[in-house]
Amino acid sequence: MDYHPWLPNLDYENEMIREIGVNSIDDLFKDIPEEIKLKRLLNVGYSKPLSEYEIYLRLLELENKNTKLRMPPFLGGGVCPHYVPEAVKFVISRSEFYTSYTPYQPEISQGLLQALFEYQSLMADLLEMEVVNSSMYEWGSALAEAVLMAYRINGKKKVVIPASINPYHKKVLETWTYGKEIKIKEIPYTNEGKINLEVAEKEIDEETSAVYIQQPNFFGIFETDIEEIVDLAKKKGAITIMGVNPLSLSLIKPPGEYDIDIAVGDGQELGLPLNFGGPYMGIFATKWDGKLVRQMPGRLVGLTTDSEGKRGYTLILQTREQFTRREKATSNITTNEALMAIANAVYISLLGKSGLRKLAEEIYKRSHYALLEFEKKGIGKRKFNSDFFEEFTVSFPISYGKIHENLKARGIYGGLKISDNDAIFCVTEVHTKRMIDEMIEEVKKIVETS
Amino acid sequence: MWRQANWDEPLIYELSSNKKRKQGIIIPEENIDVKIDIPEKIKRKNDLEIPELSELEVVRHFIRLSQQNFGVDLGMMPLGSCTMKYNPKVEELTSRVVENYHPLQDEDTVQGILEMMYEMQKWLAEMTGMDECSLQIPAGAAGELAGVLMIKKYHKTKNRERDEMLVADTAHGTNPASAAMSGYKVIYIKSNQEGLVDIDILKEVVNSKTAGLMLTNPNTLGLFEENILEISKIIHSVDGVLYYDGANLNGILGIARPGDMGFDIVHINLHKTFAVPHGGGGPGAGAICAKGELKEYLPYPIVDKEGGKYVLRTPVKTIGKIASFYGNIGNVIRAYVYILGLGPQGVSQVGKMSTLATNYLISKLKDVKGLELLAPHRPRKHEVVFSAKPLLNDKGVTALDIAKALLDRGFYAPTIYFPGIIEEALMIEPTETEPKETLDKFIETLKEILEESYKDPEKIRQTPQNTSVKRLDQVKANHPTSVTPSYRVLRLREKGVIKILK
Numbered sequence: 001m002d003y004h005p006w007l008p009n010l011d012y013e014n015e016m017i018r019e020i021g022v023n024s025i026d027d028l029f030k031d032i033p034e035e036i037k038l039k040r041l042l043n044v045g046y047s048k049p050l051s052e053y054e055i056y057l058r059l060l061e062l063e064n065k066n067t068k069l070r071m072p073p074f075l076g077g078g079v080c081p082h083y084v085p086e087a088v089k090f091v092i093s094r095s096e097f098y099t100s101y102t103p104y105q106p107e108i109s110q111g112l113l114q115a116l117f118e119y120q121s122l123m124a125d126l127l128e129m130e131v132v133n134s135s136m137y138e139w140g141s142a143l144a145e146a147v148l149m150a151y152r153i154n155g156k157k158k159v160v161i162p163a164s165i166n167p168y169h170k171k172v173l174e175t176w177t178y179g180k181e182i183k184i185k186e187i188p189y190t191n192e193g194k195i196n197l198e199v200a201e202k203e204i205d206e207e208t209s210a211v212y213i214q215q216p217n218f219f220g221i222f223e224t225d226i227e228e229i230v231d232l233a234k235k236k237g238a239i240t241i242m243g244v245n246p247l248s249l250s251l252i253k254p255p256g257e258y259d260i261d262i263a264v265g266d267g268q269e270l271g272l273p274l275n276f277g278g279p280y281m282g283i284f285a286t287k288w289d290g291k292l293v294r295q296m297p298g299r300l301v302g303l304t305t306d307s308e309g310k311r312g313y314t315l316i317l318q319t320r321e322q323f324t325r326r327e328k329a330t331s332n333i334t335t336n337e338a339l340m341a342i343a344n345a346v347y348i349s350l351l352g353k354s355g356l357r358k359l360a361e362e363i364y365k366r367s368h369y370a371l372l373e374f375e376k377k378g379i380g381k382r383k384f385n386s387d388f389f390e391e392f393t394v395s396f397p398i399s400y401g402k403i404h405e406n407l408k409a410r411g412i413y414g415g416l417k418i419s420d421n422d423a424i425f426c427v428t429e430v431h432t433k434r435m436i437d438e439m440i441e442e443v444k445k446i447v448e449t450s
Numbered sequence: 451m452w453r454q455a456n457w458d459e460p461l462i463y464e465l466s467s468n469k470k471r472k473q474g475i476i477i478p479e480e481n482i483d484v485k486i487d488i489p490e491k492i493k494r495k496n497d498l499e500i501p502e503l504s505e506l507e508v509v510r511h512f513i514r515l516s517q518q519n520f521g522v523d524l525g526m527m528p529l530g531s532c533t534m535k536y537n538p539k540v541e542e543l544t545s546r547v548v549e550n551y552h553p554l555q556d557e558d559t560v561q562g563i564l565e566m567m568y569e570m571q572k573w574l575a576e577m578t579g580m581d582e583c584s585l586q587i588p589a590g591a592a593g594e595l596a597g598v599l600m601i602k603k604y605h606k607t608k609n610r611e612r613d614e615m616l617v618a619d620t621a622h623g624t625n626p627a628s629a630a631m632s633g634y635k636v637i638y639i640k641s642n643q644e645g646l647v648d649i650d651i652l653k654e655v656v657n658s659k660t661a662g663l664m665l666t667n668p669n670t671l672g673l674f675e676e677n678i679l680e681i682s683k684i685i686h687s688v689d690g691v692l693y694y695d696g697a698n699l700n701g702i703l704g705i706a707r708p709g710d711m712g713f714d715i716v717h718i719n720l721h722k723t724f725a726v727p728h729g730g731g732g733p734g735a736g737a738i739c740a741k742g743e744l745k746e747y748l749p750y751p752i753v754d755k756e757g758g759k760y761v762l763r764t765p766v767k768t769i770g771k772i773a774s775f776y777g778n779i780g781n782v783i784r785a786y787v788y789i790l791g792l793g794p795q796g797v798s799q800v801g802k803m804s805t806l807a808t809n810y811l812i813s814k815l816k817d818v819k820g821l822e823l824l825a826p827h828r829p830r831k832h833e834v835v836f837s838a839k840p841l842l843n844d845k846g847v848t849a850l851d852i853a854k855a856l857l858d859r860g861f862y863a864p865t866i867y868f869p870g871i872i873e874e875a876l877m878i879e880p881t882e883t884e885p886k887e888t889l890d891k892f893i894e895t896l897k898e899i900l901e902e903s904y905k906d907p908e909k910i911r912q913t914p915q916n917t918s919v920k921r922l923d924q925v926k927a928n929h930p931t932s933v934t935p936s937y938r939v940l941r942l943r944e945k946g947v948i949k950i951l952k
Contacts, residue, residue, distance in 0.1 A: 001795045001796060001799065004792070004796055004799075005538070005791075006536060006538055006725075006788075006791065006792065006796070006882075006883055007792075007796060007799060007803055007882055007883070008883065008884070008885040008886070009803055009806065009807065009882070009885065009886050010799070010803070012886045013806065015886075016806055016807075016810045016886065017806070019810060019813050019814070020806075020809045020810055020812075020813045021813065022809075022829075025802050025805070025806055027829070028805050028806065028809050028829040028831075029674075029705055029706075029805070029829070030829070031673075031674045031676045031828065031829060032674055032676070032702070032705065032706050033676065033678070033679060035679075036678070036679070036706050036707075036710045036711050037705065037706055038704065038705060038706055038707060038710070041704075041794045041795065041798045042573075042576055042577055042704055042794055042797050042798050043576050043794060044573040044576055044577060044789055044794055044797050045573070045789045045790050045792065045793045045794055045797060046790065046793065047793070047794065048793045048794075048795070049791060049792055049793030049795060049796050050790045050791055050793065052540045052791075054790075055540055055543065055787055055790050055791060056540075056543055058790060059543050059544060059546065059547055059787075061562075062547050062562035062563070062565060062566055063546050063547045063562055064562065065561045065562030065565060066547070066551060066559065066560050066561065066562040066563060067558070067559035067560070067561075069559075072550075073552050073555065075552045075554055075555065077554050078774070079552065079553060079554070079775075081550075081552065083478075085475050087474070087475070087505055087508060087509050090509065091509065091512040091513070091516070092729075093542075094512075094513065094516040095521055095523035095524075095727075096516040096517065096519040096520065096521045096523070096524060097516050097519060097521065097729070097730055098521065098523075098537075098727045098729060098730075099521030099522040099523045099524075099537055099727050099728065100519055100520060100521035100522075100728065100729075100730045101521075101527060101529060101532055101534055101728045101730065101731060101862075102532075102728075102730070102731035103730070103731070104529070104863075104865070104867070105853060105854075105857055105862065105863050106919075106922050107854065107857055107914045107917040107918065107919050107920065107921065107922060108454060108519075108520045108857045108862065108914070108917045108918070109519055109520060109730075110515075110518040110519065110917075110918040110919055111514075111515035111516050111517065111518035111519030111918070112515075112519045112730040112731075114459065114461070114515050114518070115512065115515050116730070117461075117935075117936070117937075118461060118462050118463075118937075120935060120936045121461070121463065121936040121937035121938060122462075122500060124936040124937070124938040124939075125498065125499040125500055125937075125938055126498065126500070128496065130935070130936060130938055130939050130942065130948065131935045131936065131939070132935070132936060134731075135732065137588040137589065137592065137773060138588065138773060138774055139774065140771070140773060140774035141588070141592070141772070141773060141774075148631065166774075168771070168774040168775065169774060171770055171771040171774070172770075172771050172772065172773060172774055174770055175599065175749070175769055175770035175771050175772060176595070176631075176772075178599055178602070178603070178632075178769065178770070179598070179599055179602055179631060179632030179633040179634075180631075180632075180633050181633065222488070222489065222492055223492075224489055224491055224492055226492070227491075249494065250494065250498055251486075251488055251493070251494060252488060252492045252493060252494055253492050253493065253494050253495065254494065257494070257495060257496070273545075273549040273550060273780075274549065274550060274551055274552045274553070275548055275549060275551075275778075275779065275780040276548045276551045276552070276553050276560065276563055276775070276776065276779045276780070277553030277773070277774070277775025277776040277777070277779055278553075278588060278733070278773060278775060278776065278777055278778040278779055278780060278781075279588070279732075279733035279778045279780050279781060280774075288939070288942075288948045288951065289952075290930070290951045290952040291952075293935075293951060299731070300935050301935070302927050302928075302933055302934050302935045303927070303934040303940070304922050304923045304924070304926045304927035305922070305923050305926060306919040306920040306921060306922050306923070307920045307921045307922075307923070308920050310458075310919055310920070312919040312922045314922050314924065314927050316927050316928050316933060316935065317928060317933070321623075322591075322623040322624050322626070322627035323623055323867060323868070324623075324867075325623075325627075326623050326626040326627060326636075327626035327627060327629065327630040327636040328630070329623070329626075329627040329630075331627065331631070332591040332594060332595060332624045332627035332628040332631055333589075333591055333592075334589070334590070334591055334624055334731075335589035335590060335591065335719075335721070335728075335731060335732045335733075335734040336589075336731055336732040336733075337588075337729075337732045337733045338729055338730035338731040338732045338733075339727075339729030339730055339732065339733060340729075340732075340733060342512075342730070345462075345512075346508060346512055348500060349462050349474065349500075349501065349503060349508045349511075349512075350474035350475045350503075350505065350508050351474065351475060351477070351500075352466075352472065352473065352474060352500055352501060352502030352503060353497070353498040353499075353500040353501075353502055354471065354473070354502065355473060355474065355475060355477055355502075356498065356500060357498070358477040358479075359477045361486055362477055362478070362479060362480070364484075364486055364488075365480070365482050365484040365486065366480060366482060368484045369480075369482045369484050372484070387487065387488060387489060408556070408559070413552070413555060413559070416554055429477065429478055432478075432480065433480040433481075433482060
């Protein structure tokens with residue numbers, strides 16, 4: 001290979017070797033023992049460097065191997081399809097943001113720092129919590145970090161979670177806390193799909209490090225006894241953690257109104273595509289309490305002034321980080337999801353106060369409409385008699401697996417199967433009334449012909 | 451003279467009057483007869499404090515901010531250990547393959563994505579000399595955590611009591627943090643006069659409590675641990691696990707493989723070695739790979755092929771999940787494109803070309819007054835760490851001052867806060883994508899700064915002057931009475947609601 005667009009110095013090899021004063025590039029690797037040197041080309045990619053057009057063709061081929069659907073999937077599980085405005089994509093594609101790095105040199109990175117400060121500020125107002133870090137990986141790991149943080153603060157090893165927690169987040173929590181041997185106790189849910197307060201009273205004790213509440217929970221249901229749970233936790237000296245869907249917070253009480261210690265969640269629903277599981281955007285917030293803020297994982301951007309008194313932005317409280325504290329750091333996180341945080345900031349700014357509320361109302365209405373239609377057509381019933389947002393659980397008279405496979409054959413992706421006859425459906429602003437009607441009509445045909 | 455944009459751009463809150471309604475996007479509405487009936491007990495009470503703006507105002511605001519920011523597309527970013535290489539634009543074609551697919555869709559509906567993941571797993575295993583890879587991890591540090599948890603579970607399964615994790619003092623700060631997160635006591639292994647692991651110290655420290663050693667090779671000084679086979683033997687002699695931090699893989703890619711050196715587990719930072727845009731600090735993407743028995747402990751799922759179809763599999767002793775779904779697949783596919791574009795020939799050249807660039811820089815900078823270099827006779831791989839201590843002693847100019855002076859001249863700065871074992875560190879990593887012409891310009895600029903530091907040190911201490919803001923007050927930014935991590939804090943402090951951060 002003599003030339004390659006991404007390897008500009010191939011033809012400078014001899015010149016550079018001469019300047020260095022060695023005979024060949026191999027001399028620069030003479031400290032690598034001969035027996036471990038690779039003496040062949042790596043067997044990766046295809047047999048030659050592909051041109052841009054050939055790469056395009058390969059990607060097209062991959063794209064065509066995925067199933068085309070007639071409409072966005074009615075699939076949630078904490079990740080829901082939403083429309084991503086072009087302005088959001090446009091801003092995060094700006095290469096000054098896109099190709100930059102963690103702002104270790106703040107003077108030359110003010111744009112990124114201000115945008116992250118604005119993300120932190122907009123999210124703080126949505127959550128009504130004062131301190132939001134500039135992002136974690138995603139909801140599951142943000143929750144795990146919150147539990148590890150509670151352990152660092154009070155040294156206790158029991159964490160109480162609801163059985164209605166998102167099971168995918170639970171898996172992550174289990175893995176991340178394995179090293180510290182944290183014990184996870186579950187509170188079952190009632191027939192209405194909500195936290196069972198009576199059991200919670202027994203489970204939350206003096207040994208409890210942290211209590212987690214998810215609002216709305218995995219079934220999409222609004223928990224209504226949050227005050228009571230927070231009271232129980234406070235009486236026993238446990239740290240309260242609340243997982244939120246930020247999109248619902250223009251309608252319902254944010255964690256700050258409950259005086260929650262730590263809030264976590266995912267910004268995926270605020271301007272990010274499904275991305276087959278990632279990148280997403282872990283939200284992590286605390287109230288104004290030094291004990292919490294100083295134990296917070298991740299990066300924080302704050303205000304300051306420059307040598308001429310002009311407002312500027314910089315990373316703050318870095319003494320918490322692995323950067324200087326190594327094994328005593330609050331967490332190992334360095335690379336986060338900064339660009340996704342900017343996407344969230346642009347999205348929230350575009351919608352504004354009224355847009356956020358309108359969108360939440362529209363999603364609320366459409367998801368309720370879909371459930372009512374299932375019931376009206378006599379093909380599905382609500383599993384839980386509780387109010388919900390975006391996602392809801394339907395019980396079908398026949399096996400849901402059968403409905404699912406038949407829907408799929410018709411280019412429609414239905415809900416998430418959680419038992420033989422039950423599935424959780426997700427309906428958002430990307431599902432028009434016509435799409436909802438069509439999906440339900442197809443389900444009706446399947447139920448009636450079986 | 452180089453100058454950065456300076457827009458005095460207000461905060462987005464200050465752009466909105468909050469008195470008039472404005473809309474940045476129309477929310478689609480359907481005529482549906484459903485009443486919103488949220489229980490009173492959980493309704494939001496306080497009005498949202500979110501600004502309202504038109505689309506143009508939002509776009510103009512963020513574009514102005516982008517102009518006050520520096521990325522690789524604007525100029526060289528020689529940040530050591532961060533591997534800030536060029537991100538080929540063709541990578542953006544990838545969005546079509548992954549963007550609109552839900553992670554919980556059935557395997558049969560996402561065969562294209564799974565095929566890509568399967569190929570990546572194989573290629574990453576080939577490049578690291580490992581048996582199997584999992585793409586679960588969203589960034590390098592999460593890969594370290596996965597690796598350490600694998601080590602923990604591995605020993606536990608074998609009923610071995612191991613509570614000490616050895617970490618080289620040339621390691622990234624994330625290594626000890628990851629070990630501590632997993633409940634290990636961290637034991638540092640000092641490096642010798644040459645900047646390599648001190649074998650005698652290692653031998654003394656290794657015992658029946660050793661869970662493993664976390665090492666990167668080449669290390670953060672850019673030096674190849676030439677005794678790696680002996681190190682591997684020492685660790686394995688007590689059944690310890692040798693863990694490879696892949697953050698520095700770039701310098702040897704195609705030249706030598708961690709698996710052949712005796713490493714058992716490897717994490718890879720795909721965003722570094724395989725040119726995924728860093729996005730201002732993320733999203734990244736990673737992989738965690740393992741060899742032999744240890745591959746059964748990898749986080750799940752792994753993509754496998756059965757009868758011509760791609761399926762998801764769970765290793766039998768898996769540590770579980772590191773991320774809720776499959777990791778940052780949107781970025782894994784960008785790395786995939788980098789590999790496609792380089793081909794086996796290009797990928798095999800990465801280590802050579804990045805090492806060539808580093809040693810070229812050294813040859814031009816090693817005799818510059820004000821800088822010194824540990825073990826100058828040793829070739830470097832991906833990066834080189836100079837010390838500006840002579841300059842500090844002579845003229846009171848610090849590595850930080852040099853960094854700021856570079857910013858003033860249109861270059862991003864080298865890494866200066868790390869590694870802790872070199873005082874006044876300037877950790878420079880040129881990568882294989884910077885043209886020789888740019889390397890020459892960087893060398894020339896750094897030389898000028900050093901010369902000027904001797905002539906007029908005060909002038910260098912006054913930098914930067916050409917960036918959006920001048921040098922920032924870090925004390926004020928961090929002081930408990932003035933620390934301001936959000937606009938809400940500013941507002942509440944003005945109202946007297948919140949005070950000192952206790």
